[in-house]
Amino acid sequence: MRALTIRLPQVPDFAPLDAYDHDLLREIYRRMVLIRQFELKVNELFLQGVMPGTIHLSLGQEASAVGACLALEAGDVITLTHRGHGQALAKGVSADSLMAELFGKVTGCCRGKGGSLHVGDMSVGALPAIAIVGASSPIAAGMAFAFKRGETGQVALNFFGEGTANKGDWHEALNLAAIWKLPVIFLCENNLYGVSTHVTEVMAIDYVAERASAYGMPGSTIYGNDPIAVHEAVKSAADQARAGGGPALIECLTYRRGGHKRDDPGAYRPQEEVQAWLRTDPIPAYRERLLADSRFSLSAIEAIDAAVASTIDASVEFALASAAPTTESAWEHVYAD
């Protein structure tokens, strides 16, 4: 058995922001803060015993979800993971419908029948999550196959964790996507742990992206706490996929700030590793970069924080005031149309 090797963050020099559009930079910040505040509120509601179910938070992983989704076109589709609140919000699922879903209400994005593990909304291109690890990769490849056959010009993006990359269905999906040159991006959020298992204990190579060459597709490993780096990588992979160049594998190195799920304090993680990664929180780092850009003032950034806080408060009120699904509705939407 391989031993755990501590892996500390390697923070690169950040690119200056002046080449980027003001509205894009602003939206990247707003969506990262939206995810952060949404999940902090969800955690608080759980601790108060107000919210049912279980949750897997993505606190600390906001940059990869937002950088990736904002690099896609509105008509492109993502598949979400069991840790999918951030991916959903990043693709445009509303905070109201996501919060209502977590409360099991009929106004939720899956009519209250999915809960935290199965969030999504196809009207914004977010396929409701499948909690079976690995199952969404062949589905993303299948959607990309349909896009290619229909010549729709759309791209599918498959979010998954590094633990998932050791499953057979994941490998099959990459192989099919490569031989058929499907317009799909496999985006790994490598947060170092599959539940309590460190990546270095279960992979004999250093990085997931090294596997790309075995399938004949480009692979890259990037610092996933920089939303701009993620945006660049996904934009270029999407352009290539749309032009018929086939799939790509992008590995975003990141870290979850908490445990695997809400009842996990994450005590298996070495403190040296935890503390080093906690210091690389993507949101304060990006906020500092915005403040160094003359187009952004402190008051403008604080106004975004305040507007997001109101959105989150309103989403809780909306969810609490919404009705539960009726018993009869259990028979609805069992089969796809």
Ligand SMILES: Cc1ncc(C[n+]2csc(CCOP(=O)(O)OP(=O)(O)O)c2C)c(N)n1
């Ligand atoms: C087929 C399958 N096996 C096991 C599980 C239980 N499980 C849920 S999440 C998880 C770890 C997944 O790790 P990773 O892919 O790295 O994603 P992360 O949780 O780190 O975001 C496991 C084993 C599952 N949901 N599905």
